[in-house]
Amino acid sequence: MRILVAGSLPPPAHGHRAALLDEVAQLRTGGHEVEVLSLDPLAAAHRYMTAPGLPAALEVALAGARFDSVVVQLEPGLPVRIGARRPERAVALLALAVALRRLDEVTIRWDRPDDLPGGPGGRPGRALWATARRIDLGPAVDADELAALLPDGRERLRVVRPGAATPIVEPDVNWGDGTGITAAQVNEVVRRRAAATRQSLVQVMGRSEGSVQPVVRVDQWEWLPAPGLGVPDLGQLVSNGSRRPADGRSMRQVAALALASAERHSATRPAARMARWALSEVRAATRSR
Amino acid sequence: MPDESSQRQRIAFITPRFGAGVVGGAEQMAGEAAFGLARRGHDVAVLTTCARDHYTWANDFPAGVTEEGPVTVHRFETVAGADHLRWERLQQRLVSGDKLTEREEISWVNGRFRVPDLYLYLAGTAREYDALVFSPYLSPTSFYCAGIAPERTIIMPCLHDESYAHLPSVKAMLAGAAAVWFLTEPEHRLGHRLAPLPAEHPVIGGAVEVPTAYDPAGFRKRHRLERPFALYAGRREEGKGWDQVLHGFGTAIVRHRLPFDLVTFGVGDPNVPVGLESRVIDLGYLDSAEVPDAFAAADCYLQPSVNESFSRTIMDAWLGGTLVIANGGSDVVGWHCERSGAGIVYRDELELAECLRFVAEAPEAAANIAGRGRDYVLSNYTWPRVLDAMESSLAAMESSLEAKG
Numbered sequence: 153m154r155i156l157v158a159g160s161l162p163p164p165a166h167g168h169r170a171a172l173l174d175e176v177a178q179l180r181t182g183g184h185e186v187e188v189l190s191l192d193p194l195a196a197a198h199r200y201m202t203a204p205g206l207p208a209a210l211e212v213a214l215a216g217a218r219f220d221s222v223v224v225q226l227e228p229g230l231p232v233r234i235g236a237r238r239p240e241r242a243v244a245l246l247a248l249a250v251a252l253r254r255l256d257e258v259t260i261r262w263d264r265p266d267d268l269p270g271g272p273g274g275r276p277g278r279a280l281w282a283t284a285r286r287i288d289l290g291p292a293v294d295a296d297e298l299a300a301l302l303p304d305g306r307e308r309l310r311v312v313r314p315g316a317a318t319p320i321v322e323p324d325v326n327w328g329d330g331t332g333i334t335a336a337q338v339n340e341v342v343r344r345r346a347a348a349t350r351q352s353l354v355q356v357m358g359r360s361e362g363s364v365q366p367v368v369r370v371d372q373w374e375w376l377p378a379p380g381l382g383v384p385d386l387g388q389l390v391s392n393g394s395r396r397p398a399d400g401r402s403m404r405q406v407a408a409l410a411l412a413s414a415e416r417h418s419a420t421r422p423a424a425r426m427a428r429w430a431l432s433e434v435r436a437a438t439r440s441r
Numbered sequence: 442m443p444d445e446s447s448q449r450q451r452i453a454f455i456t457p458r459f460g461a462g463v464v465g466g467a468e469q470m471a472g473e474a475a476f477g478l479a480r481r482g483h484d485v486a487v488l489t490t491c492a493r494d495h496y497t498w499a500n501d502f503p504a505g506v507t508e509e510g511p512v513t514v515h516r517f518e519t520v521a522g523a524d525h526l527r528w529e530r531l532q533q534r535l536v537s538g539d540k541l542t543e544r545e546e547i548s549w550v551n552g553r554f555r556v557p558d559l560y561l562y563l564a565g566t567a568r569e570y571d572a573l574v575f576s577p578y579l580s581p582t583s584f585y586c587a588g589i590a591p592e593r594t595i596i597m598p599c600l601h602d603e604s605y606a607h608l609p610s611v612k613a614m615l616a617g618a619a620a621v622w623f624l625t626e627p628e629h630r631l632g633h634r635l636a637p638l639p640a641e642h643p644v645i646g647g648a649v650e651v652p653t654a655y656d657p658a659g660f661r662k663r664h665r666l667e668r669p670f671a672l673y674a675g676r677r678e679e680g681k682g683w684d685q686v687l688h689g690f691g692t693a694i695v696r697h698r699l700p701f702d703l704v705t706f707g708v709g710d711p712n713v714p715v716g717l718e719s720r721v722i723d724l725g726y727l728d729s730a731e732v733p734d735a736f737a738a739a740d741c742y743l744q745p746s747v748n749e750s751f752s753r754t755i756m757d758a759w760l761g762g763t764l765v766i767a768n769g770g771s772d773v774v775g776w777h778c779e780r781s782g783a784g785i786v787y788r789d790e791l792e793l794a795e796c797l798r799f800v801a802e803a804p805e806a807a808a809n810i811a812g813r814g815r816d817y818v819l820s821n822y823t824w825p826r827v828l829d830a831m832e833s834s835l836a837a838m839e840s841s842l843e844a845k846g
Contacts, residue, residue, distance in 0.1 A: 327799075327803030327805075327806045328806075329805055330803055330804070330807070330808065330809050331805075331809055333803070333806040333809060334782060334810070335778065335782045335783060335784060335785050335813075336782070338806070338810065339785050339786060342785060342787065342792050342795040342796050343792065345795045345798075346787075346791040346792040346794075349791050349794075350791055
């Protein structure tokens with residue numbers, strides 16, 4: 153399945169980012185083709201949203217139409233910005249709800265209460281929750297509060313483990329107490345695991361054939377984790393090649409600022425929206441080529 | 442004293458470097474073999490250069506003759522090549538697989554450094570020795586001097602399958618010698634692929650000294666190594682796979698959140714990338730007394746080099762009870778790992794990462810696997826066995842020389 157994941161991955165690896173990364177890793181392990189659309193221009197991602205709030209909701213709508221399934225990680229700016237007043241919050245939530253309603257398979261993730269300024273309630277909130285087939289909640293979120301808002305109660309709710317505490321790849325071999333294990337058996341496990349990783353890299357990188365040698369860019373190591381913690385491969389891999397976030401980032405930011413500025417004035421707003429739509433179409437067309 | 446199969450012989454080991462501070466498996470092997478045969482009663486000399494550093498070939502030791510225990514050491518000054526740029530160009534062509542003309546090949550051999558006094562010395566005295574043992578093959582000291590007295594020349598080439606090994610000069614050197622000594626069966630097979638070999642070409646094996654005791658805890662304490670670590674020892678250079686280790690290790694600890702540091706000692710600039718410094722610990726050149734403790738203290742030993750003809754360091758690791766994680770691209774190291782059942786092999790960075798992950802997940806299993814390595818080394822690669830094989834070959838050569846009159 154082709155899945156769009158909207159939200160920010162590490163780095164830095166904490167909070168909803170680590171949780172989302174777990175989700176992405178699991179999807180990839182399951183053989184799905186995952187594309188990440190991130191709000192944070194420094195996070196590992198295939199593509200970046202141009203601005204938080206309403207524009208982010210619209211971009212999810214536009215991008216999501218090309219996927220079989222969409223996972224949306226609620227976070228500040230997606231769709232509700234920190235400090236947003238009620239009208240802005242309502243518009244952002246409704247926009248995202250409208251956007252997701254058009255899509256078939258939607259999962260909404262809400263990892264921590266702070267990730268959704270203003271909380272889950274109200275008509276815009278309920279409209280958003282209604283779009284999701286599944287709602288994944290972090291343990292810090294009050295599931296009862298949310299269940300009370302939903303007509304089907306807890307049916308679609310699932311509390312997931314905190315990402316930072318979950319190994320990205322669970323040990324899939326029971327080594328026991330270590331006796332009786334041969335080097336040949338270990339070699340076999342090494343080959344199998346590496347092959348699985350290689351396969352997932354092929355999917356992430358969008359390559360259909362040939363061997364993939366994961367080249368870790370040295371500057372990625374500035375995010376080197378303390379022993380026992382870490383940033384797994386996706387962050388580095390999506391940063392390589394033509395989809396590197398560093399490429400053209402400043403241009404994109406300048407364009408985003410210009411568009412945001414234009415949208416603040418009624419006279420230039422239609423043109424700005426047209427430009428934004430055109431840009432997203434160009435990006436989509438470029439990507440599909 | 443020499444055993445019944447071999448009488449007292451006068452033997453010269455010709456090796457480009459010898460002595461304290463020299464890092465290089467072939468040189469070490471030649472030096473230790475010289476001492477071993479001398480202790481068995483043979484009259485042994487080491488003919489070498491004044492260089493310690495294989496990057497600069499500067500004359501660090503004084504030229505002349507010294508007695509080092511039972512061995513007489515003759516040192517000859519190196520002379521640097523005049524046209525380094527030309528040498529670099531030829532080197533690049535060789536590495537890229539380009540064929541050199543005969544003159545270019547000689548120019549390359551002679552272009553980095555020469556040892557003219559060694560050549561002249563051997564030209565005058567070669568026939569005073571019963572055997573001249575040249576090692577390794579890739580050195581002007583072997584290329585030039587092996588042709589002086591081929592009837593008593595033994596090449597201990599320490600071959601690995603690299604572009605230099607396919608040079609016509611190497612083929613001529615191997616084919617023209619009276620004997621070739623190989624360290625392992627894969628090296629022997631490579632030798633057959635490279636040249637028609639003389640009748641006398643035994644696999645004599647390699648050997649390492651077996652430490653009497655280890656102090657891993659003391660080593661960790663002395664060097665403040667608080668986290669588990671993977672070890673790399675030797676020359677920190679691309680040709681030995683150091684860059685690959687850095688890359689693979691960085692990938693592994695990021696991908697699998699591994700707890701390891703990478704501890705290294707040896708020569709060459711480790712050139713640790715920015716951001717990885719906190720996880721790579723360079724101990725520089727370690728005193729030889731500390732080396733066994735380093736191997737025993739490690740959680741695993743990384744052998745990324747494909748250019749191995751024997752690999753002493755993996756033997757040291759196994760003796761210390763440490764798991765070897767080796768590059769399967771090396772026929773020799775892969776062969777050791779398969780025969781011993783004490784090492785695991787990788788073929789790319791992903792597999793290297795998985796090997797390290799295994800050590801983190803199952804340290805007991807890793808230790809159990811490594812435990813088989815010590816028996817393997819003790820059964821196959823000790824000096825008495827190697828010296829027996831050398832003496833047997835020397836005796837065969839002597840008989841052959843006598844038969845020819």
